Amino acid sequence: MKNIKIVSLTACLAWMLSLMLFSSCSNDDANAENSGGGPVIESVMPSGYNVDGSMKPLTPVTLVDPKNYYVIHGKGLLTTQKVYFNDFDTYFRPTFVTDTDIIILVDENTPFADASNQLKVVTANGTAIFDLTVAPPVPTFSGFNLINAVEGDEVTIKGKYFLDPVVTLAKTATEPEVPITIVSSSLEQIVVKIPANANHRNLAVTNISGTAVSKEAIGTALYDDKLYGMQWGGPWSGKGVNFDFDGDSYQGEKSWQWVFGGWDGGNWGFDVDMTPYKAMRIAVKGTKNGQVNFSVNGGSNYVIPVTTTWVYIEIPLSALGNPASVTMLTFQESNNDGGNTVLFDDIGFVLK
The missing domain is CATH 2.60.120.260 (Galactose-binding domain-like)
Incomplete structure (x- = not known):
């Protein structure tokens, strides 16, 4: 997961102009029919620039990354009063709102665990709800104990953002990754059972956003x-x-x-x-x-x-x-x- 560059007001205005042109070409009739009706969310799309400077394509997604910009596309959005990601009240600029589009930055404090997995847009004419998942940050790996574990030992991994984790012996230049049985897990701690042939292998924890690998290898303490x-x-x-x-x-x-x-x-x-x-x-x-x-x-x-x-x-x-x-x-x-x-x-x- 990569964060985009912080964009200037000029860049945001450029996005708005492109979106307004896009909307005027594709939704004139729909907007006329929707005038005065309740809001509708049709899609959510990444917006802004990639790290290499290229503009992100307006491709619909159902998973969003905090600290990144997105376009909420639909109908009847001009009177937007509130936007919620997972019931988290998210700031938006009224100048970045048209009847069909809202450009918004997903707040880094948006909850991602035990959440509603919904986007809500509240307007003067009603509320639109859209199923959407907010990704957690990439895991962080602060350590595991005991390092000199052997086959069958239960080891505790500590870190952050362990949402629905997958734990493996990390892939090396000569060996494939090996799945590890999880005994229990929380957002900041995982207990695993060490498999056979794990000596001198690092542990890796993966969530939907990425992977973190331990500094220490098993058996090196x-x-x-x-x-x-x-x-x-x-x-x-x-x-x-x-x-x-x-x-x-x-x-x-x-x-x-x-x-x-x-x-x-x-x-x-x-x-x-x-x-x-x-x-x-x-x-x-x-x-x-x-x-x-x-x-x-x-x-x-x-x-x-x-x-x-x-x-x-x-x-x-x-x-x-x-x-x-x-x-x-x-x-x-x-x-x-x-x-x-x-x-x-x-x-x-x-x-x-």
Whole structure:
């Protein structure tokens, strides 16, 4: 779904002139017969310009996108007083109304779920009703949990605009999309059951307006509500680490809270083959602004900026020494101002 350019008053007037000419050629007799009668809606058509600058064809539709212009075409519309999409009172310019046509912008706040699926035009001579569906925005995908799910696990997807969703393992260059069973869904949450052979596949959610794909692929987490695959390690000070902090999270339900003293840090041992990956990922948030030094296998530091809001970062392996495997991760608070409390979440890997 693509929004059209915001059009100028001159462009709108040009549409009106073209519509008036269209109407005068095709509806003179009908208008004469309808004079003084109740309003009738015959069709709804896109109006305005495509992104490439071409004018949209006046082709009847039964599905409209918010934030786009449309022509309501019919009879007896000149005395229009109100226009409702799904019972939402929608502003229109009286100067953009003729007896046969109304040019109108569908408001972005128009409801799309549990709605009447009707367009209503109220005139001085009555009300016209037309069956019409308002499309939801394209879905947004804020995350899913648990990322390291296996066949048969139930996973919760969070985001927005999940109206009548279809969930799949996203199509790749070598693999087709695979339907996934939905256990339950609402507009902002879907619970699905993970199928076989889902490792290293992204999840996709589709509604009638488009598709959103997860940033994370299944099975690529080092931390997602818990730390995976740690073989040894801990903070140098022997304290300050909480893997089950449930006061805030970037995705899922929990985050890794680390109460750092000044220049405190820690090492954590793993054994991960990096052949499938091109980068590491991490989400970070602090009590105050600062930074954390991060390194792989004792190599050079990569400075992770810390702010008081969640920031998601993908770190190319080239910036971490191009490790063939991850055997040790090191974190060190480096504010040089006495320490910081830092939350880490969604630590893992990005596929090639």
